[in-house]
Amino acid sequence: MSAIGGIVTENKKLEISALKKFLRSSIHRGDDSETLWHSASAGFIQKQLWTTPESLHEIQPLYDKEYGLVLTADARLDNREELILQLSLAQRSVLKVTDVELILYSYIKWRSNCVDHLVGDFAFAIWDINNRSLFCARDHLGIKPFYYVIYRESFYFASEISAIFSASGMQKKVNTKEIEHLLDAIAIYFVSTFFESIHCLLPGHYLVYAGGMLQKKRYWFPEQIAINKTISFADAKHKFRTLLQEAVDDRLRSAYDVGCELSGGVDSSSILALTLNSSISTTVSPFTTRYGKLSCDEERYIDAMVNKYDLEPIVTWADQLDYSHEYSLSDYYKIAPDWPGRGSFLDAKAEMQSAQERGVRVILTGQGGDHVAAGNNARLTDYFLERDYKRLWEEFSTYPFRLKTLKNYFFLPLFPEQIKTFLKILLGRTKKKRFTSMQNCFHSMTSAQSYMQKFEIDILCGVSNQLWLESNPYTTIGGLYNIEFRHPFFDKRIVEFMLSLPPWMKVKAGKNKIILREALKDLLPETIYLRDDKAEFTDIIELQLQQNSTKKDSMRFGTGNHSSAEEQIEYNINEAWKHLSINKWILNNKCKDDE
Numbered sequence: 332m333s334a335i336g337g338i339v340t341e342n343k344k345l346e347i348s349a350l351k352k353f354l355r356s357s358i359h360r361g362d363d364s365e366t367l368w369h370s371a372s373a374g375f376i377q378k379q380l381w382t383t384p385e386s387l388h389e390i391q392p393l394y395d396k397e398y399g400l401v402l403t404a405d406a407r408l409d410n411r412e413e414l415i416l417q418l419s420l421a422q423r424s425v426l427k428v429t430d431v432e433l434i435l436y437s438y439i440k441w442r443s444n445c446v447d448h449l450v451g452d453f454a455f456a457i458w459d460i461n462n463r464s465l466f467c468a469r470d471h472l473g474i475k476p477f478y479y480v481i482y483r484e485s486f487y488f489a490s491e492i493s494a495i496f497s498a499s500g501m502q503k504k505v506n507t508k509e510i511e512h513l514l515d516a517i518a519i520y521f522v523s524t525f526f527e528s529i530h531c532l533l534p535g536h537y538l539v540y541a542g543g544m545l546q547k548k549r550y551w552f553p554e555q556i557a558i559n560k561t562i563s564f565a566d567a568k569h570k571f572r573t574l575l576q577e578a579v580d581d582r583l584r585s586a587y588d589v590g591c592e593l594s595g596g597v598d599s600s601s602i603l604a605l606t607l608n609s610s611i612s613t614t615v616s617p618f619t620t621r622y623g624k625l626s627c628d629e630e631r632y633i634d635a636m637v638n639k640y641d642l643e644p645i646v647t648w649a650d651q652l653d654y655s656h657e658y659s660l661s662d663y664y665k666i667a668p669d670w671p672g673r674g675s676f677l678d679a680k681a682e683m684q685s686a687q688e689r690g691v692r693v694i695l696t697g698q699g700g701d702h703v704a705a706g707n708n709a710r711l712t713d714y715f716l717e718r719d720y721k722r723l724w725e726e727f728s729t730y731p732f733r734l735k736t737l738k739n740y741f742f743l744p745l746f747p748e749q750i751k752t753f754l755k756i757l758l759g760r761t762k763k764k765r766f767t768s769m770q771n772c773f774h775s776m777t778s779a780q781s782y783m784q785k786f787e788i789d790i791l792c793g794v795s796n797q798l799w800l801e802s803n804p805y806t807t808i809g810g811l812y813n814i815e816f817r818h819p820f821f822d823k824r825i826v827e828f829m830l831s832l833p834p835w836m837k838v839k840a841g842k843n844k845i846i847l848r849e850a851l852k853d854l855l856p857e858t859i860y861l862r863d864d865k866a867e868f869t870d871i872i873e874l875q876l877q878q879n880s881t882k883k884d885s886m887r888f889g890t891g892n893h894s895s896a897e898e899q900i901e902y903n904i905n906e907a908w909k910h911l912s913i914n915k916w917i918l919n920n921k922c923k924d925d926e
Contacts, residue, residue: 332360332361332380332382332405332809332810332814332815332816333360333361333377333378333379333380333391333404333405333490333810334357334360334361334376334377334378334405334489334490334491334494334810335375335376335377335403335404335405335454335455335456335488335489335490336350336353336354336357336375336376336403336487336488336489336490336494336495336498337353337373337374337375337376337403337456337458337465337487337488337489338350338353338373338374338485338486338487338498339372339373339458339465339485339486339540340372340373340484340485341372341484341485341542341543342484343372343484343485344371344372345369345370345371345372345373345374347367347369347374349374349498349499350367350369350374350375350376350498351367352497352498353367353376353489353494353497353498354367354376354378355497356491356493356494356497356498357376357378357489357490357491357494358378359666359808359810359811360378360380360490360491360810360811361378361379361380361381361810361813362380362813363379363380363381364377364378364379364381364391365377365378365379366379366390366391366392367392368392368394368401368403370460372463373401373458373460373465375392375401375402375403375456375458376392376403377391377392377403379391380692380810380813380815381586381587381692382407382585382586382587382692382693382815383407383430383584383585383586384426384584384585384586385411385426385427385428385429385430386429386430386586387586388426388427388429389429389430389431391403391404391431393431393432393435395435395439398439399459399460399461400435400438400439400457400458400459400460401457401458401460402431402434402435402438402455402456402457402458403455403456404430404431404434404453404454404455404456405453405454405455405475405490406430406431406434406451406452406453406454406455406475407430407451407452407453407584407815407817408430408433408434408449408450408451408453409450409451409578409581409582409822410448410449410450410451411425411428411430411433412425414433414437414448414449415428415433417440417448418433418436418437418440420432420433420436430451431455434449434453434455435457437449438457438466443466443537443539443548443550445468446468446537446550446551447550449470450822450823450824451470451581452470452472452474452475452817453468453469453470453475454467454468454469454470454475454476454477454490454532455467455468456488462541463541463542464539464540464541465486465539465540465541466537466538466539467479467488467532467537467538467539467540468532468536468537468538468550469532469533469534469535469536469537470534470535470823471534471535471551471823471826472534472535472791472800472821472823472826473533473534473535473797473800473801474800474818474821475490476490476491476531476800476801476806477490477531477532478490478491478492478495478524478529478530478531478532479495479529479530479531479532479538480495480499480501480528480529480530481545482499482501482528483499484543485499486540486545487499491669492524492526492529492669493668493669495529496526501528503526503920504526504527504528505525505526505527505917505920506523506524506525506526506527508520508523509523509524509525510525510913513525513671513798513909513913514909514910514913516794517798517905517909518793518794518797518798519794519797519798520794521533521794521797524669524670524801525669525670525671525916526669531801532547533547533549534551534792534797534800535549535550535551535792536548536549536550537550551823553788553791553792553826553827553830554784554785554788556784556827556830556831557831558781558784558831558832558833559831559832559833560833562832564836564846564849567832567836567846568846568849568850569850570828571825571828571829571846571847571850572850572851574822574824574825574828575601575605575819575820575822575825575850576605576608576609577824578819578820578822578824578825579602579605579606579609579695579819580609580610580611581822582693582695582817582818582819583606583609583611583613583615583693583695584611585613585692585693586692587690587691587692587693588613588614588616588689588690588691588692588693589606589613589614589615589616589691589692589693589694589695590615590616590617590618590645590686590689590691590693590694590695591603591606591615591616591617591618591694591695591696592617592618592619592694592695592696592697593617593618593619593633593636593642593644594619594620594629594633594697594866595619595629595630595631595632595633595635595636595859595866596629596632596697596700596859596862596865596866597697597700597844597847597848597855597859597860597862598697598698598699598700598701598704598820598847599696599697599700600632600636600697600855600856600859601697601700601847601851601854601855602695602696602697602819602820603615603617603636603640603695604636604640604851604854604855605819605851605854606695607640608854616645616686616689616691617636617642617643617644617645618644618645618647618682618685618686618694619633619644619645619646619647620646620647620649620678620682621633621646621647621648621649621650622648622649622650622870622871623648623650623651624650625650625870625871625874626867626869626870627866627867627868627869627870627871629866631858632856632858632859632862635856635857635858635859636856636859638856639856645685645686645689647678647681647682647685649678649681649871650871650874652677652678652681653878654677654874654875654878654879655878655879658677658678658680658681659677659878659879660672660677660879660911660912660915661915661919662680663676663677663680663808664915664916664919664920665919666680666807666808666811667802667804667807667808668916668919668920669807670798670801670802670807670916671802671909671912671913671915671916672802672912672916676803676804677875678871679804679805679808680804680808683804683808683809683811683812683814684812686812686814687812687813687814691814692813692814692815693814693815693816693817694814694815694816694817695816695817695818695819696805696816696817696818697820698803698805698818698820698821699818699819699820699821700820700844700847701790702787702790702791702796702820702821703787703791703820703821703825703826703829703830704820704829704837704843704844704846704847705837705838705843705844706783706787706834706837706838706843706844706845707783707786707787707790707838708736708739708740709740709744709781709782709783709785709786710726710781710782710783710834710835710837710838711723711726711736711740711741712740712741712744712782712783713781713782713783713834714726714834715740715741716744716782722835725839725840726838726840726841728840729840729841740782744782781833781834783834783837784830787829787830788830791826805818832846842863843863848860869900869904872904872908873904876904876907876908876911879911879915880911
């Protein structure tokens with residue numbers, strides 16, 4: 332979790348003091364080294380957090396005198412062996428070929444097409460001295476952050492928004508439209524941030540800045556993946572396990588101790604099981620969060636993993652933390668001022684403190700399992716259109732039938748847009764909605780897509796997931812504790828393979844994550860393999876709300892349209908978190924006048 336930053340000026344000389352401000356504001360994203368490179372009109376900075384064996388040999392920013400190129404990157408590549416062969420670097424010691432060299436040599440060979448050859452988590456910038464052009468790219472799923480702004484004839488980019496403000500001298504101004512969108516949909520628009528003029532580079536995109544002109548281009552198109560209707564479940568199960576084990580092994584590449592999250596859910600348990608099953612020689616420390624007597628505590632499932640593998644997990648007792656002081660929202664925003672916090676993030680700091688005390692620099696998570704393996708109700712539409720009535724009946728025999736199901740998955744998908752618009756006008760529901768996904772923003776549904784696949788791409792590439800990627804504690808505060816979080820389920824190869832599978836391999840008779848459960852059945856305790864529920868965290872969020880609330884924090888609760896008292900309570904809790912988070916964030920950034 333290193334920090335990158337840079338400035339390219341037009342018609343004026345670069346100020347070295349601005350680069351030094353970049354370094355000072357990025358100090359919490361890497362303690363191992365800090366360097367800068369500059370010319371008369373361009374400059375890069377690098378704050379490094381060493382995590383992989385190869386990173387110990389990295390020199391950044393990386394300057395190639397022969398080609399006149401300079402690179403700064405926050406990156407971990409997972410297809411190193413493939414790239415080393417393609418770039419004719421096999422004669423060198425594999426451990427001394429760094430990831431940043433592989434990126435630079437890939438750019439030299441393939442130019443902008445280099446991103447098509449990279450697998451991993453990355454955000455990088457390359458300055459072409461001879462052509463005076465800047466090339467920047469972000470990984471397929473957006474795991475690594477990248478922000479930018481054009482201000483006073485200069486282009487600024489960085490891993491964090493606060494670094495851009497520090498280097499550029501810009502005044503902070505709250506983007507009120509995105510605040511409204513967050514309150515309305517718990518999401519923001521793709522390229523926007525909560526500050527006016529500051530933008531983020533979209534996942535799966537690159538940009539070129541030259542001569543004061545900015546061009547952006549998308550390079551990853553998951554909607555073009557066709558459904559494989561001929562693959563057998565046995566073959567799919569085998570390939571999925573192979574790919575997931577490979578994704579885990581790649582993320583175990585570390586020069587330091589490794590940790591793995593254990594929540595008791597199917598996803599984190601699967602990743603931990605594969606970590607313990609890996610051929611990679613490393614000691615893995617399981618980290619778990621417990622909630623005492625609160626209803627969200629998952630003692631039963633955590634103990635099942637502990638007993639099966641004889642583990643000694645490092646426990647954070649979230650119900651015992653002081654959320655009014657050391658683990659408060661105000662404290663969180665001192666560390667991560669760029670985004671309003673969402674959900675139960677406040678206990679993450681305690682887990683990171685424990686990891687740092689034990690010398691752990693890499694933690695694997697189960698994040699992404701819901702995105703790629705769970706499936707969704709749009710499968711009902713697919714079965715109906717394909718006249719697969721047997722599977723449709725099987726689903727309905729186990730699925731709680733509601734009129735809403737008929738509307739969302741049978742009637743609406745079959746109606747032309749003109750009819751839908753007419754019905755909205757007739758019903759008085761003409762409020763214009765913002766784009767909710769990259770799917771809607773960049774392309775229409777292709778003939779090769781199923782409705783379930785379209786929905787999955789919406790989940791993976793939608794604005795809600797983007798907000799999570801930008802604002803989660805893994806991204807925002809991990810660097811303060813010298814920790815890089817890695818998410819095997821968000822591996823590009825896993826995502827593309829899972830998008831190619833037919834619906835029934837993911838959900839069957841109301842049971843989700845079928846292929847994940849079956850592929851890892853021998854590694855999971857029976858209680859987790861059979862588990863069909865998820866923890867509900869209202870209790871801990873309510874506790875955090877009680878300790879964080881002050882008179883300054885005005886909280887209004889929505890009424891919503893919910894079918895049960897439990898759903899209404901959960902809705903109110905979420906509304907309270909949104910408003911409390913927004914209010915404290917605005918106060919913390921001293922932007923109250925811009926509300």
